[in-house]
Amino acid sequence: MSSDNTSPHPDILEAVYQIILERKQLGPGEKSYVKSLYDKGLDKILAKIGEEATETAVAGKGGNPDEVVYEAADLIFHLLVLLGYYELPPETIYAELRRRFGVSGIDEKASRQLSEGSDS
Template structure:
C-alpha cells in the first residue's frame, strides 16, 4: 500500500496546486512538507498518549502519507526505506544506534 500511495504522490506532484493537495504541498516547498510532518508527528504522539486506537491509526496514516510526500520530494522510493530496515533487521537497536553515532563522530 505504501508503494501505491507513493506512486500517486509522484503522479500528482506536477498537477495544478488548485486541484491536488500533494501538488499544493510541492508548490509551497520543502519547509511546508517538513512542517506537515512535524504537525502529524505531534498529532500521532498526542493520539498515542490519548490511547484511542482509532485515533492512533488515523494520525499514523497521516504521518506516513506526509513522509511519502517528503520521499517524493527527493525522488526516494519507499524501497530505499525498506532496504535500510532490512539492513538493520536482526541487529540490536542499541548496537545499530551506537554504530550510527560512531559514524557521525568520525566525520
C-alpha cells in the same frame, strides 16, 4: 488509483507513493493537496510532518486505537510526500530496515554515532 479502498494492494505504500509522484507533476492550475504541498516547498512539507507526528503522539497518549491509526496514516502519508520530494521510493526505507533487522537498536545507533564522529 481505484476508488475501492477496501481491496488489498500488494504494497499500498508504493501505490500511494506513485500517486504522490503523479500529483507532484501536475501542471499550473491543476488542483491537488499534494501539488499544493510541493508548490509551498520543503519547509511546508516538513512542517506537516511535525504537525502529524505531534498529532500521532497525542493520539497515542489518548489511548484511542482508532485515533492512533488515523493519525499514523496521516504521518506516513506526509513522510511519503517527503520521500517524493527527494524521489526516494519506499523501497529505500525497506532496504534500510532490512539492513537493521536483527541488529540491536543500541548497537545500530552506536554504529551511526561512530561513523558520524569519523566524518568530522
